[in-house]
Amino acid sequence: MSIIYKICDAAIWEEAREKGVFAGAGIDLADGFIHFSTASQVAETARRHFRQQTNLVLVAVETDGLDIIWEPSRGGDLFPHLYTELPVSSAISVTPLACDADGVPIPDGGYPDR
Secondary structure (H helix, E strand, C coil): CCEEEEEEEHHHHHHHHHHCEECCCCHHHHHCCEECECCCCHHHHHHHHCCCCCCEEEEEEECCCCCEEEEECHHHCEEEEECCCEEHHHEEEEEEEEECCCCCEEECCCCCCC
16 A cells, blocks of 8 residues: 645545545646655645645545556656546545644644655
């Protein structure tokens, strides 16, 4: 079992949950694929791309059965991307995020270690 993470607006995730699929949001739609992060990447993703944003959730996704493509991005690190809609049934948890004192959204208890 391998888990990857998606940070997104809670309202967009709720809409996806009602439809049964998540097509992405913002940069995902512009780039033509859904951006994900690994456990070791997600805290930095939050810091770089979601600072001062509210009403966010952290979606943990089980990759079994998904056609995840690993591609280089930030600093040459490989990031998981999905070039199709995500079935919401692949989500194993959805955790609300709140901004810390620096405006970085974090889940209660912090991000996963790895």
